[in-house]
Amino acid sequence: xxxxxxVLKPPGMTSSDAVLFVRRLLPxxxxxxxxxxxxxxxxxxLPVCVGRAxxxxxxxxxxxxxxxxxxxxxxxxxxxxxxxxxxxxxPVRASADDVKHVLPEFTGHIWQVPPMYSxxxxxxxxxxxxxxxxxxxxIPAREVVVHGVEYLCETAPGRxxxxxxxxxxxxxxxxxxxxxxxxxxxxHMSFLLRARAGxxxxxxxxxxxxxxxxxxxxxxxxxxxxxxxxxxRVDVRGQYEAKVRAGVPxxxxxxxxxxxxDGFFRVYVNGVxxxxxxxxxxxxxxxxAMLLPPINETLPK
Numbered sequence: 108x109x110x111x112x113x114v115l116k117p118p119g120m121t122s123s124d125a126v127l128f129v130r131r132l133l134p135x136x137x138x139x140x141x142x143x144x145x146x147x148x149x150x151x152x153l154p155v156c157v158g159r160a161x162x163x164x165x166x167x168x169x170x171x172x173x174x175x176x177x178x179x180x181x182x183x184x185x186x187x188x189x190x191x192x193x194x195x196x197x198p199v200r201a202s203a204d205d206v207k208h209v210l211p212e213f214t215g216h217i218w219q220v221p222p223m224y225s226x227x228x229x230x231x232x233x234x235x236x237x238x239x240x241x242x243x244x245x246i247p248a249r250e251v252v253v254h255g256v257e258y259l260c261e262t263a264p265g266r267x268x269x270x271x272x273x274x275x276x277x278x279x280x281x282x283x284x285x286x287x288x289x290x291x292x293x294x295h296m297s298f299l300l301r302a303r304a305g306x307x308x309x310x311x312x313x314x315x316x317x318x319x320x321x322x323x324x325x326x327x328x329x330x331x332x333x334x335x336x337x338x339x340r341v342d343v344r345g346q347y348e349a350k351v352r353a354g355v356p357x358x359x360x361x362x363x364x365x366x367x368x369d370g371f372f373r374v375y376v377n378g379v380x381x382x383x384x385x386x387x388x389x390x391x392x393x394x395x396a397m398l399l400p401p402i403n404e405t406l407p408k
Contacts, residue, residue: 109158115312151301170305187280
Protein backbone atom coordinates (compact mmCIF):
# COMPACT_ATOMS: atom_id res chain seq x y z
CA UNK A 108 0.00 0.00 0.00
CA UNK A 109 1.55 3.25 -1.17
CA UNK A 110 0.05 6.73 -1.23
CA UNK A 111 -1.48 9.41 0.96
CA UNK A 112 -4.52 9.38 3.23
CA UNK A 113 -6.20 12.71 3.93
CA VAL A 114 -6.92 12.44 7.65
CA LEU A 115 -9.15 14.87 9.53
CA LYS A 116 -7.27 15.14 12.81
CA PRO A 117 -9.52 15.94 15.75
CA PRO A 118 -8.56 18.45 18.45
CA GLY A 119 -6.99 16.98 21.56
CA MET A 120 -4.79 14.50 19.68
CA THR A 121 -1.19 14.86 18.59
CA SER A 122 -0.25 14.32 14.96
CA SER A 123 1.88 11.35 16.03
CA ASP A 124 -1.11 9.76 17.78
CA ALA A 125 -3.19 10.20 14.62
CA VAL A 126 -0.47 8.46 12.59
CA LEU A 127 -0.35 5.63 15.14
CA PHE A 128 -4.13 5.25 14.83
CA VAL A 129 -3.83 4.87 11.06
CA ARG A 130 -0.85 2.51 11.33
CA ARG A 131 -2.93 0.09 13.42
CA LEU A 132 -5.45 -0.14 10.56
CA LEU A 133 -2.80 -1.03 7.97
CA PRO A 134 -0.93 -4.28 7.30
CA UNK A 135 1.92 -4.96 9.70
CA UNK A 136 5.27 -3.31 8.94
CA UNK A 137 3.70 -0.71 6.63
CA UNK A 138 5.73 2.49 6.77
CA UNK A 139 3.63 5.47 7.88
CA UNK A 140 4.38 9.14 8.52
CA UNK A 141 2.67 12.53 8.35
CA UNK A 142 3.18 15.51 6.10
CA UNK A 143 3.31 18.43 8.50
CA UNK A 144 2.58 18.58 12.24
CA UNK A 145 -0.65 20.01 13.61
CA UNK A 146 -0.75 21.26 17.19
CA UNK A 147 -2.66 18.95 19.56
CA UNK A 148 -5.40 21.56 20.08
CA UNK A 149 -5.80 22.12 16.35
CA UNK A 150 -8.03 20.17 13.98
CA UNK A 151 -8.01 19.67 10.25
CA UNK A 152 -6.14 18.23 7.31
CA LEU A 153 -3.24 15.90 8.16
CA PRO A 154 -1.75 14.18 5.10
CA VAL A 155 -0.57 10.73 6.19
CA CYS A 156 2.15 9.12 4.06
CA VAL A 157 1.81 5.36 3.56
CA GLY A 158 4.42 2.93 2.25
CA ARG A 159 6.80 4.34 -0.35
CA ALA A 160 5.05 7.71 -0.10
CA UNK A 161 7.01 8.29 3.12
CA UNK A 162 10.03 8.98 0.86
CA UNK A 163 8.21 12.04 -0.47
CA UNK A 164 7.87 13.90 2.82
CA UNK A 165 10.45 16.56 1.92
CA UNK A 166 8.56 17.38 -1.28
CA UNK A 167 5.11 17.89 0.23
CA UNK A 168 6.03 19.79 3.40
CA UNK A 169 6.62 23.05 1.51
CA UNK A 170 3.14 23.16 -0.01
CA UNK A 171 0.79 26.07 0.67
CA UNK A 172 -1.56 25.63 3.60
CA UNK A 173 -4.77 27.42 4.55
CA UNK A 174 -5.84 27.84 8.17
CA UNK A 175 -8.98 29.19 9.82
CA UNK A 176 -8.06 30.59 13.21
CA UNK A 177 -9.68 32.64 15.94
CA UNK A 178 -7.83 35.54 17.52
CA UNK A 179 -8.81 36.15 21.13
CA UNK A 180 -7.73 39.62 22.20
CA UNK A 181 -6.98 40.73 25.76
CA UNK A 182 -5.42 37.50 27.04
CA UNK A 183 -1.85 36.31 26.52
CA UNK A 184 -0.73 32.79 27.39
CA UNK A 185 2.63 31.04 27.65
CA UNK A 186 1.77 28.72 24.73
CA UNK A 187 0.12 31.47 22.62
CA UNK A 188 -3.02 29.31 22.45
CA UNK A 189 -5.99 28.52 24.68
CA UNK A 190 -4.33 25.55 26.39
CA UNK A 191 -1.60 27.62 28.03
CA UNK A 192 -1.18 29.39 31.32
CA UNK A 193 -2.58 32.92 31.34
CA UNK A 194 0.26 35.40 31.61
CA UNK A 195 -1.63 38.68 31.35
CA UNK A 196 -5.06 40.13 30.77
CA UNK A 197 -5.72 43.56 29.30
CA PRO A 198 -8.80 45.58 28.41
CA VAL A 199 -9.83 45.02 24.80
CA ARG A 200 -9.91 48.29 22.91
CA ALA A 201 -9.36 47.17 19.32
CA SER A 202 -12.39 47.02 17.03
CA ALA A 203 -12.96 44.78 14.04
CA ASP A 204 -11.84 47.67 11.83
CA ASP A 205 -8.63 47.96 13.84
CA VAL A 206 -7.91 44.27 13.27
CA LYS A 207 -8.55 44.61 9.54
CA HIS A 208 -6.27 47.65 9.38
CA VAL A 209 -3.16 45.85 10.71
CA LEU A 210 -3.52 42.58 8.81
CA PRO A 211 -1.53 43.76 5.74
CA GLU A 212 1.48 44.17 8.05
CA PHE A 213 1.45 40.41 8.59
CA THR A 214 1.52 39.34 4.96
CA GLY A 215 4.44 38.71 2.64
CA HIS A 216 7.93 37.94 3.95
CA ILE A 217 7.74 38.58 7.68
CA TRP A 218 9.90 37.82 10.70
CA GLN A 219 8.41 35.61 13.37
CA VAL A 220 9.59 34.24 16.71
CA PRO A 221 8.35 30.64 17.17
CA PRO A 222 6.59 29.86 20.44
CA MET A 223 8.61 28.31 23.25
CA TYR A 224 6.06 25.49 23.36
CA SER A 225 6.95 24.04 19.97
CA UNK A 226 8.65 20.99 18.49
CA UNK A 227 11.68 22.98 17.40
CA UNK A 228 14.84 21.60 18.93
CA UNK A 229 17.73 23.12 20.84
CA UNK A 230 20.74 20.86 21.39
CA UNK A 231 18.64 17.91 20.25
CA UNK A 232 15.78 18.51 22.70
CA UNK A 233 12.32 19.84 21.77
CA UNK A 234 11.67 23.33 23.08
CA UNK A 235 8.40 22.24 24.68
CA UNK A 236 10.32 19.85 26.96
CA UNK A 237 12.51 22.72 28.15
CA UNK A 238 9.47 24.97 28.57
CA UNK A 239 7.72 22.38 30.74
CA UNK A 240 10.77 22.38 33.01
CA UNK A 241 10.44 26.12 33.43
CA UNK A 242 13.38 27.02 31.21
CA UNK A 243 13.24 30.03 28.94
CA UNK A 244 15.45 30.65 25.91
CA UNK A 245 16.02 33.44 23.47
CA ILE A 246 14.55 32.06 20.24
CA PRO A 247 15.79 33.86 17.15
CA ALA A 248 13.21 35.26 14.74
CA ARG A 249 12.83 33.45 11.42
CA GLU A 250 11.71 34.76 8.06
CA VAL A 251 8.51 33.08 6.87
CA VAL A 252 6.04 33.71 4.06
CA VAL A 253 2.39 34.55 4.67
CA HIS A 254 0.56 34.80 1.36
CA GLY A 255 -2.51 36.43 2.80
CA VAL A 256 -4.62 37.05 5.92
CA GLU A 257 -8.34 37.55 5.35
CA TYR A 258 -10.70 38.89 7.98
CA LEU A 259 -13.81 36.69 8.16
CA CYS A 260 -15.96 37.87 11.05
CA GLU A 261 -16.19 38.83 14.70
CA THR A 262 -17.35 35.71 16.53
CA ALA A 263 -17.81 37.42 19.92
CA PRO A 264 -16.60 40.62 21.61
CA GLY A 265 -12.81 40.62 21.27
CA ARG A 266 -12.76 37.45 19.15
CA UNK A 267 -12.06 37.55 15.42
CA UNK A 268 -11.99 34.76 12.84
CA UNK A 269 -9.20 34.94 10.27
CA UNK A 270 -8.23 32.88 7.22
CA UNK A 271 -4.46 32.54 6.73
CA UNK A 272 -2.73 31.22 3.61
CA UNK A 273 0.94 30.55 4.19
CA UNK A 274 4.02 28.50 3.39
CA UNK A 275 6.29 26.26 5.43
CA UNK A 276 7.30 27.10 8.98
CA UNK A 277 4.61 29.63 9.88
CA UNK A 278 3.32 29.33 13.43
CA UNK A 279 -0.28 30.56 13.48
CA UNK A 280 -0.07 30.86 17.27
CA UNK A 281 2.83 33.29 16.90
CA UNK A 282 0.96 35.18 14.19
CA UNK A 283 -2.09 35.63 16.45
CA UNK A 284 0.13 36.63 19.38
CA UNK A 285 1.92 39.23 17.27
CA UNK A 286 -1.30 40.69 15.87
CA UNK A 287 -2.59 41.07 19.42
CA UNK A 288 0.60 42.84 20.48
CA UNK A 289 0.47 45.12 17.44
CA UNK A 290 -3.04 46.16 18.47
CA UNK A 291 -1.87 46.82 22.03
CA UNK A 292 -4.36 44.40 23.57
CA UNK A 293 -2.31 41.22 23.56
CA UNK A 294 -3.92 38.02 22.40
CA HIS A 295 -3.73 34.33 21.69
CA MET A 296 -5.04 31.75 19.25
CA SER A 297 -8.26 30.30 20.67
CA PHE A 298 -9.15 28.01 17.74
CA LEU A 299 -7.38 26.56 14.70
CA LEU A 300 -8.51 24.49 11.74
CA ARG A 301 -6.18 23.54 8.88
CA ALA A 302 -8.56 23.73 5.94
CA ARG A 303 -6.09 22.87 3.19
CA ALA A 304 -2.63 21.37 2.79
CA GLY A 305 -1.51 21.35 -0.82
CA UNK A 306 -4.12 19.44 -2.83
CA UNK A 307 -5.88 18.06 0.27
CA UNK A 308 -8.87 19.91 1.69
CA UNK A 309 -10.95 19.45 4.80
CA UNK A 310 -14.02 18.69 2.67
CA UNK A 311 -12.55 15.40 1.41
CA UNK A 312 -10.72 14.36 4.59
CA UNK A 313 -11.58 11.16 6.46
CA UNK A 314 -12.37 11.17 10.16
CA UNK A 315 -10.72 8.51 12.30
CA UNK A 316 -14.08 6.83 12.81
CA UNK A 317 -14.63 6.67 9.04
CA UNK A 318 -11.22 5.07 8.52
CA UNK A 319 -11.84 2.55 11.27
CA UNK A 320 -15.19 1.61 9.74
CA UNK A 321 -13.55 0.97 6.35
CA UNK A 322 -11.38 -1.89 7.51
CA UNK A 323 -9.47 -1.91 4.23
CA UNK A 324 -8.03 1.59 3.71
CA UNK A 325 -7.27 1.11 0.01
CA UNK A 326 -10.25 3.28 -1.08
CA UNK A 327 -8.90 6.13 1.06
CA UNK A 328 -5.44 6.07 -0.54
CA UNK A 329 -4.57 8.92 -2.90
CA UNK A 330 -1.79 8.35 -5.50
CA UNK A 331 1.79 9.10 -4.51
CA UNK A 332 1.91 12.10 -6.83
CA UNK A 333 -1.34 13.55 -5.49
CA UNK A 334 0.41 16.35 -3.58
CA UNK A 335 3.13 17.03 -6.14
CA UNK A 336 1.23 18.83 -8.89
CA UNK A 337 3.31 21.96 -8.38
CA UNK A 338 6.41 20.24 -9.74
CA UNK A 339 7.06 20.02 -13.49
CA ARG A 340 6.42 16.57 -14.96
CA VAL A 341 9.13 14.81 -17.00
CA ASP A 342 8.22 11.75 -19.10
CA VAL A 343 10.95 9.20 -19.90
CA ARG A 344 10.70 7.05 -23.03
CA GLY A 345 9.81 3.44 -22.31
CA GLN A 346 13.04 1.93 -23.66
CA TYR A 347 14.94 3.59 -20.83
CA GLU A 348 12.84 2.07 -18.05
CA ALA A 349 15.69 -0.14 -16.82
CA LYS A 350 17.95 2.87 -16.50
CA VAL A 351 15.25 4.70 -14.57
CA ARG A 352 14.77 1.77 -12.21
CA ALA A 353 18.53 1.65 -11.67
CA GLY A 354 18.50 5.31 -10.67
CA VAL A 355 20.77 6.40 -13.52
CA PRO A 356 20.72 10.22 -14.00
CA UNK A 357 18.38 11.18 -16.84
CA UNK A 358 19.71 12.61 -20.07
CA UNK A 359 17.65 15.01 -22.19
CA UNK A 360 17.44 12.60 -25.15
CA UNK A 361 15.79 9.95 -22.97
CA UNK A 362 12.74 12.11 -22.33
CA UNK A 363 9.75 13.46 -24.21
CA UNK A 364 9.84 16.87 -22.53
CA UNK A 365 13.16 17.68 -20.88
CA UNK A 366 12.69 20.91 -18.88
CA UNK A 367 14.72 24.08 -19.30
CA UNK A 368 14.10 25.03 -15.68
CA ASP A 369 16.19 24.01 -12.68
CA GLY A 370 14.93 22.47 -9.47
CA PHE A 371 12.95 19.33 -8.64
CA PHE A 372 10.76 17.35 -11.05
CA ARG A 373 8.21 14.54 -11.09
CA VAL A 374 9.60 11.73 -13.24
CA TYR A 375 7.35 9.21 -15.04
CA VAL A 376 8.17 6.20 -17.20
CA ASN A 377 5.47 4.42 -19.20
CA GLY A 378 2.99 6.68 -17.43
CA VAL A 379 4.02 5.41 -13.98
CA UNK A 380 5.29 7.81 -11.34
CA UNK A 381 8.94 6.85 -10.80
CA UNK A 382 10.03 9.42 -8.24
CA UNK A 383 11.48 12.86 -7.72
CA UNK A 384 14.59 14.12 -9.47
CA UNK A 385 16.72 17.25 -9.31
CA UNK A 386 18.66 18.84 -12.16
CA UNK A 387 22.40 18.87 -11.50
CA UNK A 388 25.08 21.32 -12.64
CA UNK A 389 25.83 19.01 -15.58
CA UNK A 390 22.23 19.34 -16.80
CA UNK A 391 21.20 15.78 -15.93
CA UNK A 392 18.27 14.99 -13.64
CA UNK A 393 19.46 12.88 -10.72
CA UNK A 394 16.94 10.93 -8.65
CA UNK A 395 16.48 12.10 -5.08
CA ALA A 396 13.55 9.81 -4.27
CA MET A 397 13.30 6.62 -6.35
CA LEU A 398 9.97 4.80 -6.01
CA LEU A 399 10.39 1.98 -8.54
CA PRO A 400 12.25 -1.23 -7.63
CA PRO A 401 15.26 -2.17 -9.81
CA ILE A 402 14.87 -4.90 -12.43
CA ASN A 403 17.49 -7.52 -13.26
CA GLU A 404 18.13 -7.11 -16.93
CA THR A 405 20.84 -5.73 -19.20
CA LEU A 406 20.65 -1.96 -19.38
CA PRO A 407 20.22 -0.54 -22.90
CA LYS A 408 23.17 1.24 -24.37
